[in-house]
Structure formats: C-alpha cells, structure tokens
Amino acid sequence: MKKILAFTMAAAMAAGLAACGSSASTSPSAGGSGSAPAVSDEPIKISMYYADNPTLPYMDSWLAVQETAKIAGVDLTVEAIPSTDYNTKVSLALNTGENCPDVILYQDTKGENSSLALNGAIVPISDYPEWTPNFNAMVEKLGLKDDVEELALKDGKRYFMPQLFDQPFYDGGLIMRQDYLEEKGFDAPKTFDDLYEILKAYKADHPDSYPLTTLVAPYVTYRMTMPSFGISFGKSSSSGTGALSYDYEKGEYFEGCISEEAREYLRFMNKLYAEGLLDPEMAAPIDGDVWSTKMATGAAMATYAYYDQIGGVETASEIDGFKLQMYPSLEGPAGAHHQPKSKTGKGIMFPASTAERDDFEQVVRAVDEMFFSEECSTIWCLGVEGTTYTMDGDKIVYSDDLTSSPDGIYKTMQVKYGCGADPFQFVWINEREMSKYDENYAQINKTVAGMEDGNVIQPLPPTPLFDDLTAEDAASLQTPLADSIEVWIDAFVTGSKSLDTDWDAYVAEMKNLQIEEFCKMYNDNLRK
Known part of the structure; x- marks a missing residue:
C-alpha cells in the first residue's frame, strides 16, 4: 500500500510540475544531433538563478560575466538570491x-533534488553529451571521469554539471588576531581547548567584546568545525540531509544530529555562548560590513571565514599593529578536520521547462561554453589578459590595481571583476588559484596537506542510489527533520534548552520524525 500511495503521490507531483515543464524525456532525443546549432547574429536569451553572498554582492557589470557571456553569445538575465534563502527558492x-x-547554479542532487530529478523536474544532462563538449574535455583533462560518473542517480543519469577541482584546497577556516596572540605569548591554536583559552583571555581584557563571531551565518562555523568532532549536520551539512553524518571508517551513515558526538559539540558551543565568548548576533545572518566592523574594531578577535577576507578587514582597522592570520583546522575528539570537499562541487541544473524551448540545444551549448571552455574558465579565474594580468613566459603577472590593492589580489578580483565568485566559477586548478594568493596562504595549504596524512579535508559523503519512490520518501522525511534540528541547535547553543534535561526530549522528537528510518534508507541504498 505504501508503494501504491507513493506512486500516486509521484504522479500527482509530476502533474503539478507541468507549469515548469514536462519530464525531460519529452525533450530532443538523448545525445542530440551531434552537430553544433546554427549560428545566430542575436545572443541567446538565458535566465539564471545565482546564490548571492552578502560579502560578494553580484553585479551585472562584472568583467568576467560580461566577457564570458559575449564569447558564448548569451544575453544573460541573473536573479541574485541571498545565499541564506537560495535552497528554499530553488525548491519552491x-x-x-x-x-x-x-538555468539554476550551485546545486547538486543530494536530498530533495534527487527526488525532483527522478520525478522529471530536472533535465538529465548526461543524456546530451554531444551538447557539452567543453565540459567533457575538462573532465578528461583533470582526470575526473570516475568522480563525475559517481554523481549519477539510481537511473544511471546525471542531472547537473558539477564544479571541477583538480584538488581540494583549504580556502577558509579559523581566522584570529595574530597580534593579540603575540602580545599575550600564546602559541598558534592547535585544539579547541587552545581556542577556548585564547577567547577567554581576550574576553577578560575586553569585557564588552564577544571574541568569536562568524561570517554570514552560524552554519559557516558549524560546517568548518563539526568534522573535528566526527559529525556534520544542520544547514549546509556535508551529507546534504541536515540530519545525518557519515562515518568514514565504517563507510556508513549514522544519526549524527542525535549522537553523543553532537552532544559534545553542542556542549562546547554552549560553553562559549554562556561565557560571553560567542557572538549572540550570529544566530541571524550577519551582513558582511557588520562582520568586518566587528573584527576591525576588536568587538571580536576570531572568526570562521575565508582567507580572502583578511586584507579588507586589516585595511579597515585603526588598531595599531592589527594583524590577522588563518590557522589550520583545530583538533577535536575525532581529529583535525575541515569542511569535507570533493573534486566535484555544486553545479549547473536545467529545469525541465528549459527542455521545452525550441532552442534547448543552443542553451546547453552556450552554457557549456560560458563556464567550461578553456577560454571562459580562464576568465572566471584570472580575468582578461591585458586587463587584469599579462603573461611573462609561463608566469602570470597581475595588473598594478590588483597587486597594490590592500584587499589582496584574490578578493579584489572577486569584488571588482567577478573572478573567483564561487557560484560562477566551475573550473578550479590549484596552481592557478594559488597565483592569486600570497606566500603565507600557500604555506598554510602546505601545512594542512601534511597533517594527518593529508586527511584534514575529507571527501564528501557518497550519494545514495535512490529510485524515484524512495527518493520521494526520503525527501518527505528530510524537510521536517532539518527544520526541527535548526530550532534545537539554536536552543542548545543559547541555553534555552538544556543538554542535560532536554536532550532525551530532542532525541525522542527526532525518532518520532523517523530519523532512524531515514538513516536506514541512506545506508540501504549506498553504491556497492
């Protein structure tokens, strides 16, 4: 009966999606004609969802956007949606x-999207390999064929074109006032106990401060710190479920949000909050300017953020000797780990309605060229030769406005030109990226790579191979679990709920919301 009901629901859902386009199976035959579309004098009109970050607000005038659109022959309309609301808007x-x-950027087929894909709401882009020659060539060049194939769902199809990395790199983490550590004689922090002692000392010296803040929202801190406790749950969790974590040794999922590891992590965060060491305003999204001001004025002395933010904060500060540094991942009960990453990241999706366009093939080919061609992928990273850089043999020489910028090359290129804007850049080659950073950053990455046999940055957990009915069942369980978890996390951290007296009620609620059945679905459908 359950399967019959699920089938009925799936049929109803498919009917409801008609306004967004019928199943992609009604679009041109898989693989297409294999020949390039006819060239038109008029740019092809394409609308696009973009995940907007308050520290890097989107601008139509960005050089990288203008140049790549021109090369690909695209008349682009971008709807910039706040990153905190992005997944909700996409889901709706x-x-x-x-x-x-x-086109929808910065998405994958974890969680709800797998159900939507298998029920016909998203184009199976792997059906059209002849239309994505640049993507195919870049996958081959970077040796990522196996990685990309693992993104296929139960039906053997892939529903998005992922970001491609030749190797993951440590782009963000704990950033602290190095000048304060040197003044007080603290060594660089290596554990969360070290962090606590430093924050406590700063609070004693600056009673009105909240020493630890975060960029954008608390999920940035959570996703960068939870892995050292052996978990990842909540918004932006590595599993994409909000509820489950992945045991790398056992090769299976577990109910991370109600585990003792989660309780230990939340106890640490609650201690910081209770002692006034954690910024109480981080519960809501923090505007980039507000975050920068907190750090620059000394209202906070530590944050979880990205290396390219450092230059701007240092320039804005009027504190004598003010100096920030980013440190390798801190060691917790499960070791020293950072936000899990993969050689494939979130990517480009085509809603099923796009396949109903008469020029669907041209749309796909234009997007493929705009983001994955050698010429355009270089622009997304380095900008335009002769404007942002020149070549001296094999060496990249950046323009004077970049090398003299107090914000540093990387951040200035992002803000001024749109180069390195994460939702737009889909090809990341480490050696090329490192050219935009200073020697200090290169050394930090070298240190991280040498820690724990290079296992600081773990791979993303595997995606289960759900069929359409199971994917829909999982999606129906995921949303109420994730919503409830967010409420409880905030309550435990702020102390409005007790980790001693209210924990059992929390666990009971998660079990009532069928977290155990949800976890079993994931483990039963892992790729063998």
Missing part, C-alpha cells in the same frame, strides 16, 4: 513550477 521553483529560470 522546482516543486511548484512557478517562475522557473532556464
């Missing part, structure tokens, strides 16, 4: 079929 568009764009 795909579920209701209202106002779907032609």
